[in-house]
Amino acid sequence: MSTVLQSEAHQEAGPVPAHAHAAFEWQSSHPIASLNLTLESYRHRKTGALHYHLASDDPENVFLVAFRTVPMDSTGVAHMLEHTALCGSERFPVRDPFFMMIRRSLNTFMNAMTSSDWTAYPFASKNRKDFDNLLQIYLDAAFFSNLHELDFSQEGHRLEFSEPDNPDSPLQFKGVVYNEMKGAMSATNARLYQTMCSYLYPTTTYHYNSGGEPDHIPDLTYEDLVAFYRSHYHPSNAIFMTFGDIPAAEHQARLEALALHRFHDTDRVEPITIPDEKRYLAPLQVSHFYPVDEEDTGNRSHITVGWLLGKSTDMQTQFRAQLLNAVLLDHSASPLLHALETTDLGTAPSPLCGLEDANREMSFLCGLEGCADNATEAVEYLILDTLRQIAEQGVDQDQVEAALHQLELGQREISGDGHPYGLQLLATGLGAAVHGGDPLDLLDIDPVLEQLRKDIRDPRFIPGLIREWLLDNPHRVTLTLKPDPDMAARATEAEQQRLQRIQAQLDEEEKQRIVERARALKERQEAVDDDSILPKVGLEDVPAEIPDVRGTDLTIGEQAARFYAQGTNGLSYQTVVVDLPALDGDLLDLLPLYTACLTELGVGERDYAEVQAWQSAVSGGLSCSARFQSHTDDEQQHRAILTLSGKALNAQQDAMSELLHDTFFNVRFDETQRIRELIEQMAARQQHAITGRGHIMAVNLACSGMSPTAALNHRFGGLHGIRTMKALSQSLAGEGREAALRRITDGFRAIHELITSAPRQFLLIAEEEQQQPLHDLLARLWTEPCGQAASSLSLPPVREPVHALWTTQTQVNFVARAFPTVTFSHPDYAPLCVLASLLRNSFLHRAVREQGGAYGAGADQDGNAAAFRFFSYRDPRLQETLDDFDRAVDWVLEQPHEWQQIEEAILGVISSMDRSTSPAGAARQAFFNELFGRDRGHRMAFRKRVLNVNLEQLRDVARRYLKPEQASVGVVSHREAEVPAGLKIENL
Secondary structure, eight states, rough: OOOSSSHHHHTTOOOOSOOOTTTTEEEEEEEEEGEEEEEEEEEEEEOEEEEEEESOSSEEEEEEEEOOOOSSSSOOOHHHHHHHHHHBBBSSSSSSHHHHHHOOOOOSSEOOOEEESEEEEEEEEEOHHHHHHHHHHHHHHSSSBBOOHHHHHHHHHHHHHHHTTTTTEEEEEOHHHEEEEEEETTTTHHHHHHHHHHHHHSSSSSSSSSTTTTTGGGOOOHHHHHHHHHHHHGGGGGEEEESSOOOOOHHHHHHHHHHHOOOOGOOOOOOOEEEOOOOOOEEEEEEEEOOOSSSSTTTOOEEOOOOOOOOEHHHHHHHHHHHHHHHHHHTTSSSSHHHHOOSSSOOOEEEOEEEOOSEEEEEEEEEEEEOOOOOOHHOOOOOOOHHHHHHHHHHHOOHHHHHHHHHHHHHOOHHHHHHHSHHHHHHHHHHHHHTTTHHHHHHHHHHHHHHHHHHHHHHHHHHHHHHHIIIIIOOOEEEEEEEETTTTHHHHHHHHHHHHHHHHHHHHHHHHHHHHHHHHHHHHHHOOOOOGGGGOOOOGGGGGOOOOOOOEEEEEETEEEEEEEOSSSEEEEEEEEEEOOOOOHHHHHHHHHHHHHHSOOOOBBBBBBHHHHHHHHSSSSSEEEEEEEETTEEEEEEEEEEEEEEEEEEGGHHHHHHHHHHHHBBBBBHHHHHHHHHHHHHHHHHHHHHSSSSSHHHHHHHHTOOHHHHHHHHHTTTHHHHHHHHHHHHHHTTTTTHHHHHHHHHHHHHHHHHHHHHHHEEEEOGGGGHHHHHHHHHHHHHHOOOOOOOOBBBOOOOOOOEEEEEEOSSSSSSEEEEEEOOOTSTHHHHHHHHHHHHHHIIIIIIIIIIIOOSEEEEEETTTTEEEEEEEEEEOOOOOHHHHHHHHHHHHHHHSSSHHHHHHHHHHHHHHHHHHHOOOOHHHHHHHHHTTTOOOOOHHHHHHHHTTOOOOOHHHHHHHHHOGGGGGGEEEEOOOOOOOOOEEEEOOO
């Protein structure tokens, strides 16, 4: 359905808005009861720009403008333009308005992002003045960007001598996007996905890497960038989307006044469309390689099968594909995932398993990792034979209905704990708008669900989809990605040879131009812009109070409970909170495995597959985790809890409560094969996550000697934990695997006995009318006596420096330096938080990101570790970045600073405190803040201290805490890195 010509049914679905701006033509209004909002669609009369507005009573307003961007090479032009467009515009000709506005704003979200076929610029704010300020910046950047050539050199790529003023020193490639993509494409998952796309989509834009391949990025010229901007960044190729309580007409008045009035219907760009992909007449098998940092390459191959499906703009097709995906792969009882998890052909299902519905034509992928190089035929046969069996035998009706239930639950849940809820809704509809579909169909899925309920009554429905889309679809690619321990070295050598060839061909004039450009770029980076031309908010705009989310105390037998009445759109949330008992060293090491496995195993008479089906039918899934928090006034003291949580539609609360109770008391640990499979999968997932979370790993490493909880973070989820999990997975494949499995299961039983005997309480979140039914339900179920407080888990004290570098497969560095400081309630905690914000804004961004070329850099104050942390992300440098961290401290102590810099740093801390969250998320935060001694009174006191911070306090805490001799260093790098003196080398 066209976004311009809405169906008659949609036009009549809702009233015409009372006021529509004259520059826009109203298209339709459609109430979406399940989301408690109305979707309004408009079209700009002169340019054809589309505007979709989600009218809601939510005061957190969200805006985005998106452009269809369809590169036909892998130079990263769309990605590079996303960066460069934000580096100054016609009304705001400062060098870095985007990052400058982050400091001058109370935003709840600000970013820009490049997808495979669109580029979007979104922001959100709860403050109307702030929203209007950001709208000015975003619209001017999008439609009237300066695109300075030096900004292209900084953000994209450039040639520069290793000694910028010495043309005889080696030549280098530099640039933020260049280094970002070197880091991104170091991840095996990214290489696997991009290689598969290059074959699934042989002729369209998806064949190429929109982010940019590192060896192709230097091919892009500045002129190419400008031409791409002119052909793509025009209102006739734009989609505006808004959410919140600001009426659409007010948004449109601003859009017209700030940008659109300058465009006319005669200057539209050529329509940007994506053609249908050319289809294969027969399946294809291909083989490629990926870099590894170990000589042992046995059983390290990824074997993935992919199919090209129908158009994502056909909502019936898309939701049928989502349902089929859920039936086949949703959980361990799903037939295809079960086959992949239990086969000996690989160690774990491929990280790419599932439906990709973001592209114009969808794809479905599945496969295995940890395979032998010669296992391609066997893996392909396993997948196809499993699909043939499902098509012949059908699928249990309960399983199909459970998959449909999960689609409905996902539609109704109000999320937003990571990103603003409104932004998540806009992102859901954006793909349809970009591809010429109707966002309404993706947001109001009740009609689609109703049709699917009718479809699944036919037992031939799911088998028919399998035959049509998978078994009888010749556009199928089987990709084998094999490990190559020499590939990274060859890539580095190829880059060096390319640079040497370029340098050998340079004449003196060309060398001088490179020197002059480096000098000009440095001068531009160090120049002080007149930021008075930028709009801003000040401390006077900061809300005086933080939200007061209160709960009601209940008792369930002998157990305490807290109920929060929140608007949850028909969902209820239950969490069992257990005080962790004392665990000896061996049991403590098993705790993260125990929590990861608890909800994945059998319960009572049911085996794990039956339990997975049970979870899918009645809930949004169960989760279990352990949490360790330092006391607010002593980092050596702590509280440790375990939580077991579930969520469900109100109609399923009885069943979900029974599931939660039975899992807590009756989980079984005799499924040793299942436990081995889970450990292999966890080990694989952790390995894949390193390059995307390298800065977190480096920070955890640097802080691992700061406090007991920080040491445990490194031991459980940091580099040490990943190495331990990897070794454990390998031991379960060796000769002593049976004994190793017995030790694990015996340990699980010992932990579980202690957990079920420990003191516990409940966190309950639902709409107000659910309080009494929930209380009565839990009182009937949870009749077991609650354990008395015994010895609680206690960790040995630690406060010692760490100096370590861990190597893994990456082309870039992640660098961290940490200093011992104070915990949350200490008076110095607030100025340390503001100091981190000041350094991030006014020094590290320029020194480490702009001049150093890292993708990101920052600083923060961590109360849990009682540490102040510097860090960099996807960084081409190492020792130079550590030097910059030292220079940052000198800069605070020695350079003059204007009040505006301090104010912006304060705003940054306040903005982070006021981040948006869902209603359920706000209740969870309130409960756990109080549980860990950070109730509203403590947080209000901290807020007031932050608002009163001054320059002398910042210098005082910098002088007293950020002493070089007390610093710890943590680095994640590669084997060829030049290791700074004093760092202990560890291999992952």
